[in-house]
Amino acid sequence: QDIPVTGKVTDEKDGMPLPGVTVKLDGTSRAASTDANGVFSIQAPVGGTLTLSLIGMAAKKVTVPAGGRINVALSASTQDLTDVVIIGYGVQKKSVVTGAISSVRAADLENQPTTTRLEQALQGRTSGLTIAAQSGQPGSAATVRLRGFTSFGGKNDPLWVIDGVVVDNGGIGYLNQADIESIEVLKDAASAAIYGARAASGVILVTTKKGKLGRVSLSYNGYYGIANAAKKLNLLNATEYATLRNEAYTNDFVSGTFTLPYPNPESLGEGTDWQSYVFNDNAARQNHELSISGGNEKSTFYLSAGYFKIDGIVAKEVSKFNRANIRINSQHKLYNWLTIGENLGYSHAITNAVGNTNSEFGGPLSSAINLDPITPAIITDPAVAGAAPYSTQPVFRDQFGNPYGISTRVAQEITNPLGDIRRRIGNYSWDHNIVGNAFLEAEPIKGLRFRSTLGSKLAFYGSDGFNPIYYLNSSTSNTRTQFARNINYIITYNLENTLTYTRSLGNHNLSLLLGQGSYSDGFSRSVSTTFYDVPAQDFYSASMRFKPVAANRTSDGSEGTDHKVFSLFSRLTYDYKEKYLFSALIRRDGSSRFGANNKYGYFPSAQIGWVPTKEDFFPQNNIVNFLKIRGSYGVTGNDGIGDFAYVPLVGSGRNYTFGNENIVNIGYSPAASANPDLKWEETRQTNIGIDATLFNNLTLVLDWYKKKTVGILQNPPVPGYIGSGSPAANIADMSNSGFEFELGYRQKFGEFNFGISGNGSFLKNTIDKLSPGVNFIDDSQATFQTLGNITRTQIGHSYNEFYGYVNEGIFQSQAEINAYKGPNGTILQPLAKPGDVKFANLNNDEVIDVNDRDFIGNGLPKFTYGITLNLSYRNWDLVAFGSGVAGNMIFQGLRRLDIPNANYQTSRLNRWTPTNPSTTQPRLTDADPNKNLTKFSSLYLEKGDYFRMRTFQIGYTLPKTIVSKVGLQKFRVYVLSENLFTVTKYTGYDPELGSNNSGNAFSIDRGLYPQARSFVFGINANF
Amino acid sequence: CKKYLEISPQERILLDNYYKTPAEAKAALVAIYDRFGFQTGGLYDKVAIMCAASDDQIAGGGGPSDINDLQVVNNFTLNATTGPQGYLWNKGYAGIFRANVFLSKIGDINMDATTKASYIAEAKTLRAIFYFDLVRFFKNIPLLTSAVDPKEIYNVVQAPPAEVYALIEKDLTEAIPGLPNTVVARTDGGRITKGAAQAMLGKVYLWQGKNAQAAEQLAIVNGATPGQPNAVYGYRLLPNFGDLFKVANKFNSESILEIVHANSSNGGWGDAGASEGNLLNIIVGPRGYKPGPGAPDYYSGYSFLLFTKEFFDFIHFDPRNKATVANLDSLEKNGIATYEKGYQNTGYFLEKTIGRVADKAPTGQTELNFPQNSYEIRLADTYLLEAEALLNNNAAVGAGSRAYQLLNAVRARVGLNPVAVTLDNIIRERRLELAGEGHRFLDLVRWGKAATVLAYKGFKSGKNEIFPIPQAELANTKLEQNKEYGGTK
Known part of the structure; x- marks a missing residue:
């Protein structure tokens, strides 16, 4: 016999009513939900069981007492092991997952609201990912590598799947971070294989927020703040510059009398600080998001709108980004057995970009670094302004009509940044x-x-x-x-x-x-x-x-x-x-990119797991609360191998002119011969891992993997007598192996909550095989000015390792130069003078030449890690999140080699001179007969290790008793600093260097637009 | 789902769907010509290499390694890995590949029979020209008359030079009947004509010492009366020697076969070799040229292929001097113009092919888009070749003989008195008439005089007569390096 049952559901933590709790009578389909005051009513028999559930809270069963009055307090669900994980075409309880899947939850992202793109929000959050910004230009993408590299020229970016829609090629800039419910990173091939031929570089699943049952809730999140450059380079002032230029001139002088280019350096004073014209102080940034969600048993919805606007810290007039978003996610139960719905996001963004953000060929940063400090930024001397080129050329001028200074010493692409900005304004x-x-x-x-x-x-x-x-x-x-x-x-x-x-x-x-x-x-x-x-x-x-x-x-x-x-x-x-877990899958992909003989690829995988803590024989203890051992093996593919390489094509551009009227006829002839056997690049990966909960509060995930990619696409050299190009073929092999860990610890001491989590990943990348007869390959983009290629991909080494001469120090005397001989007594560096670089004679012959080069460093970090600290006390909360890398080298290529008059960094003040016998800084010389700087040597490389405090945040939540008076559920204010500090020995602007402008090679600095340090003030309000 | 994965025909042109229409036949033919005129992105062509290898000119440029491929030819330090041989090799074989594919496909195209016959003849003539160059440059080369089966790529072997010459003769002989006597210069100037194929055939015979056949073919080209227009083809020497090198005089009556260039292809630095412009025009220009009033309108260039002082002294008092040598040395001394002195500067530039400001392209990178054509073969050349063939064949050479008329028609055109027909006089005349047009080096080799004349540049007898087979061709293949370069062939 049913009676009316009423009750109130509250949060165990603070006693506040919980709206939207589903109250279901077991054994029936009857259900109700709590209202804004946490109150529900339902018909139920005395002694019947009600299940109360709410996302984020542990479900609770209560028995209906006589009288029908129930008050229930729900507690927050303990995280992790009771969570579900999205695995691609389904969900799985985390406790039974056998793949290597890392998850990032909305709460983590909400604590880092200032990142402009999702990739950056993932940086340091999970193991297995190597992420580096490509530029500090607002809105620019980051380089994302999941468990290393899987291809050479082909696709290395993971496959992004947003609410089930494959959004390939990193096209995720449209996403509003506040809309993200969770991100799952499918790291092992066994998990990723469900995405088959496009999953070799890993898969990242993004799920956006859905409406929740219960009352309609409205929330606003916003912040406003300012950003600045965290670091400026130490460059020479005018006096120092003139002194060093004089010295270079003197050192290069052969004979006769000479006059110094700058007879009186002191008279030049400080000169122009070009960086001050390039970096903006207090560049503004703001973000506003409004979301409404709610629903009942039939329909739920989530609706949000966001607006984001940010000024760059470099040349703000031409470096801006703003984006507006709308999202509508809803679902409707037409019948008990039929649901329809949609997830829809729209965004509109406008970007003003400075152009070259990591290029030695122009752009405001490269110009600020290389321009001489003597040239004034603005010409105020009427005599100069009235003469050529200012009087004869269309130069840019300030609002008073004074022309912007044009350097007579440093030219080519290096220009006055004030003018460079002016020509780009508005674009x-x-x-x-x-x-x-x-x-x-x-x-x-x-x-x-x-x-x-x-x-x-x-x-x-x-x-x-x-x-x-x-x-x-x-x-x-x-x-x-x-x-x-x-x-x-x-x-x-x-x-x-x-x-x-x-x-x-x-x-x-x-x-x-x-x-x-x-x-x-x-x-x-x-x-x-x-x-x-x-x-x-x-x-x-x-x-x-x-x-x-x-x-x-x-x-x-x-x-x-x-x-x-x-x-x-x-x-x-x-x-x-x-307790005993098993999963197996197979995917068959046919791709328009595969050859006639390999139109369909099969991608199988299997996973097994065992949870010993569920065995009867496992003793109940407080040390190991939960333990799962898992292993998996899978095959994935990469079909990012270009189109139609398998089919014989006719190519155009074989043109010739007939007649005397300059009429070019378009000619066609067969391109490279075809390879009908062409297929995907295949990656096979073994993963072994454990998940554990120890001492009740410590969660631990360990993974070891070995991943081998076979059949990487190459165009093997063919003899020229064939008369056409080389057909692509599946030839090269590459391996990645690594060890990863994720740790979490959470403890409560009265009103003090403490949580710390961290992750780390070790990565080793090795080339196993290249085309027959090919010893190495060079990345056509990993070059630097006249140095040519600075990386090399060779069997037994990592992909795109730095390759150059080994610097053995500085010759301190002519005697040392004369003593540096080959085995037969030839002086190896006859052109050297004291103060020049000593290059290692690696092959021990009679000459220092290209055969003396070796692998001298790797741009790809060996170790990446992240640490998060969460503290809360009463209404106060603190989040500190940092991440870093270790074990890589950075190529510091900030000075133009071909412009002798380019400015120097202050490290050059310590150059070798007879009275300052430096062992690290060679002497000044423009002629550089010894090629100190025009040979790529370890002199250019610096350690790339860094740790960066990405987010440091302190928040205060106003007591509910106060905010509820104005109809608010929650009101929190916070101050946050992004990139508060960076610990590194690297001397450039920023050690975080993706592969921008350098092909697939990491860590090549040509004058990178650095990441900003920002301070923002923000509000979270729920109505 | 099979259909779902098929390629839409608008995506790419599939080989299987091509070679169906007359327009496609024409485009495929154009692709062969493309290689005939091919220049490398490294800013040189066959003529530049031949000039650098000659005794008349030096590589020059901005420094001792500027366009290094020309420098190593200039001083004969080239080897299998360094030098321009890769360009020469790939240019020829890509052309041969395109001709082979074309010839294998055109039979099935439904089109006008005369046009088809003419297309086939053009393709064969071009193939012959490619092989003629390759066999002269490399001697032991693969002889391919069809596209190589991908499975056989590494099994190709070299053919005896005689077999290559046999194919060249066969191709040209077969081509001649199908070719037109003349083409409309405005629309089809530069296409192969009957005379062009016959001139090439005559030259091929002469190179093999088949003097009678050479003289016979060349006589058809040169016409009944040397110095008078060829009644069938209309060939005649231009009255004014200097007019040969004016852009306005493309396809003149003295021209038998030209490599055509245009100013309209918008060639850029991304791939300079893809420009239809004449790259020689820019590389031979004086560096940093600053003209004063009354100075020639040379386009400032890169100062390559300078004439030597010796050559300048040789041609100085010849009427062809002014149209051959740009004497920047004199211009500067007389205060008319200044220029920067490049590597090994002599002051004597290649007047025939310096780009002119007046000819510069309206759009694109002007320096890469000069429209001057270059001569593959012209009437003065065939006159002298025939005279040489007749002399070699012991024909009459006295005053009034055909050989005498041929040699002296070339001289008379520039106002010089007749001379006797001797090999020395022919050699002398060729050197003066054809200077800077890329003939001298191969002529010296043919006459057996290269070793002595070029010794000063480092030429080694029994070696530098040919080029090394590019090292890349030897890797994994059955090809053998010529014994001149340490190989076994």
């Missing part, structure tokens, strides 16, 4: 992204679920740029205005259907997945056009309405190549009493 790029899916989920029979998902990404992007008439120096000038516009779009889509059957028979738990998917990406179109001689002085007065004659308009267009994948997959998961 911007934009994008609109719509990424989402619609799904239908049916459960016609209990345990049997059918799900169909249609996902798509539409991206529209482009840029507007105006190039005014200007003169920055003799080699950087523009004589015709140009207004260029570029517009692109990309459409990708996924269609996936899965059928899952889950059944528990006694102690046997079984789940079977069958799925089918078809995917298309790479479909893109673009057009661009440039108008010349547009009558405008700057971007803001330029318009395409000023249409020049046809001869002054150029246009271009291009089309992307559609990449299609058709897949079938299946997974079986079984466990006995959650």
Whole structure:
């Protein structure tokens, strides 16, 4: 006999009412939920059992007492082991997961609200990931490598899957971090194999927030703050510069009389501090997010809007980013067995970019580093301003009409940054992204679920740029205005259907997945056009309405190549009493990129696990509370191998002119001969790990893996008599192996909560095989000025290791030079003078030449780690999160080799002189007969180890008794510093160097736009 | 799902879908010509290499390793890994590959029979030209008449030079009937004509010492009366020697076969070799040229391929001097212009091919887009070749003989008195007439005079007559290096 039951549900922690708690009568489908005051009412029999559940809280069962009055306090669910983990096409209880999967939860991301892109938010959060920003330019992407490298020229970025939609090629800039519910990193091949031929570089699953049952809640999160450069380089002032230039001149002087270029260095004083014109003080940043969520048994929704705006710390006039987002996630139960829903995100971003953010060829930073400090930033001397080039050339001027100084000493791409900024002002790029899916989920029979998902990404992007008439120096000038516009779009889509059957028979738990998917990406179109001689002085007065004659308009267009994948997959998961765990899966992928003889690839994997702590024989103890041992093996593929390499194609561009009217005929001939056997690059990975809970409060995850990629695509050299190019083939092999750990500890001492967690990853990358007859390969982008290639990929070594001469110190005397001989007595460095670099004679012959080069360092960190500390006391909370790397070298290439007059860093004040016998800094010389600096040697390399305090945050939550009076559920204020400090010995701006501008090589610094240090004040409010 | 993964025809042009229409046949033919005119992104071509190898010119440039491939030719220090031989080899074999594919495909194309025959003849002539260069440069080379089966790539072997010459003769002989006597210069100038193939065939015969056949072929080209227009082809010497090198005079009556260049391809530094512009025009220009009033409008260049002082003295009082040598030394001494002195500067530049400001391209990188053509073979050349063939063949050479008329028609054009037909006089005339056009080195080798004349540059007899086979061709293949370069062939 049912009676009306009423009750109130509160939070055990603070006694505040909990809205949205589901109250379900066991054995029936009857359910209710609590209102804003935590109150519910339901019909139930006395003695019946009610289950109360709420996400984030431990579910509780209560028996209906006579009288029907119940007050229940729920406690927060202890994390980790009771969590579920998203595993791709399904979820799994963390306690039975047998793969190597790391998770990041919303709470972690919410504590780090200032990162502009999701990759950065992942940095240091989980083991297995090596992440480094490519630039401090707001909005720029980071390099992400999961368990090392898996390909050479092909795809090395992990596969990103957002709510089930494959968003390939790192196109995740549209995501608003506040919308993220969880991120799972599928590190081992056995877990990733469910994504088959695109999973070799690992898979990252992102799940956005969903509406929760219960009352509609509104929350606002926002912050405002400022950012500054954490570090400036120590460069010479004008007096020091002149002194060193004089010395270089003197050292190079051969004979006769001479006059110093700067007879009186002291008179030049401090000169111009170019960095002060490049770095902005107190660049503003702000972020505002508003979200509404709620729902009932039939429908739930999550709706959010965000706005993010940030000024760069370098040349803020041309370095900005702002983005607006909207997200609508909702689901509706049409029938008890049928649910439909959608997850949809839209973003619009506008970026003003400084251009070269890690380039020795221009850009404001490179210019600030290399410009001589004597040239004034602004010419105020009328005599100078009235003479050439200022009087004769279209130079930029300040608001008073004074021209910006043009260096007579340092030229080429190195220009006055004030002018460089002016020519770029207003130029911007934009994008609109719509990424989402619609799904239908049916459960016609209990345990049997059918799900169909249609996902798509539409991206529209482009840029507007105006190039005014200007003169920055003799080699950087523009004589015709140009207004260029570029517009692109990309459409990708996924269609996936899965059928899952889950059944528990006694102690046997079984789940079977069958799925089918078809995917298309790479479909893109673009057009661009440039108008010349547009009558405008700057971007803001330029318009395409000023249409020049046809001869002054150029246009271009291009089309992307559609990449299609058709897949079938299946997974079986079984466990006995959650004690013996087993899972196996297979995926078959057909790809438009595979050759005729290998159209379909099969990607199997298996995982096993054992939980000894669940065995009867395992003694109950307080040391080992939980222990799981797991192992897995899987095969994944990389189909990022280029399009149509397997099919014989005809290529254009074989042109020739006939007749006397300059008419070029387009010629076609067969390109490289085809390789019908071409297939995916295959990665096989073994993973062994344990998950444990020790001493009740300590969680521990350990993983060891060995990953081998075979058949990496190469174009082996073919003899020229073939007459056409080399066909791509699956040839090279590469291995990665490593050890990873994640630790967490949490303890409560009265009102004081303490939590600390950390993770670390060791990585070793080795090349196993290259094309026959090929000893090494060079990355065409990992070059530096006249040094040529500075990295090499060779069997037995790591991918793209630094390769150069070994510096054995500095010759202190002519006697030392004369004594440095080959085995037959030849003086090895006859051109050297005291103060020059001594290069090691590695092959012990009679000459120092290219054969004396060796591997002298690795840009890829050996060890990456992260540490998080959480403290709270009453209403106060503190989060400190830091991460770092160790064991890598950085190439410090900040000075232009080909510009002798370029400024120096202050380390050069310690150069070798007869009276200052330095052992690290060679003497000054422009002629450099010994090639101290024009040979790549270990002189250029510095240790790249660093630890960076990424987030340091202190928050205060106002007492609920106060905020509830104004209708608030929660009101918290915080101050946060991002990148508060960085511990490193590296002398450049920033030791965090991804692979930007350097192919696939990490840690090459050409004048990197550094990460900002910011301080923000923020608010979290829930209504 | 198979269909789902198929490639849409608009994505790429599949080999299987190509070679179906007359337009595709033409484009495939153009691709062969592309290699005929191929220049390397390293800013040189065959003519530049031949000039650097000659006794008349030096490599020059900005320094001792500027365009190093030309420097090592200049001083004959080239070896299998260093030098321009990779360019020469790949240029030829890529052209041969394209010709082979073209010839294997064109049979099935439904098109006008005359046009088809002419296309086939053009392709064969070009293939012959590629092989003629390759066999002269490398002697022992693979002889391929069809695209190599991918499985056989590493099994290709070298053929005896005689077999290569046999194919060259066969290709040219077969081509001649299908070729037109003339083409419309405006639209088709630069295409192979009957005369071009015959001129090449004559040259090929002469190179093999087949003097009678050489004279016979060249006579068809040179016409019944030397100095008078060829009645069939219209060939005749230009009245004014200097006009040969003016851009406005492309496809003139003296031209038999030219490599065509254009100023309209927008060639850029990303791949300078892909430009249709003439790269020789920029590399031979004086460095840092600053003209004063009345100075020639040379486009400032990179100061390569300077004439030697000896050559300047040799040509100084010849009427062709001014049209051959740009005397910057004199211009500077007379205060008309200044220039920067490059490596081994002599002051004597290659007037015939210096780029002119007046000819610079309207768009793109102007320095890479000069439109001057270069001569593969021209009438003065065939006159002298025929005279040489007749002399070698013991034909009459006295005054009034055909050989005498041929040699002296070339001289008369520049106002010089007749001389007797002797080998020395022919050698002298060729040197003066064809200076800087890339003939001298191969001529010296043919006459057996290279060892003596080029000794001063480091030429080694029995070695530098040919180029080493590029080292890359020997790796994993059955090819053997020429014994001149330490090999076994």
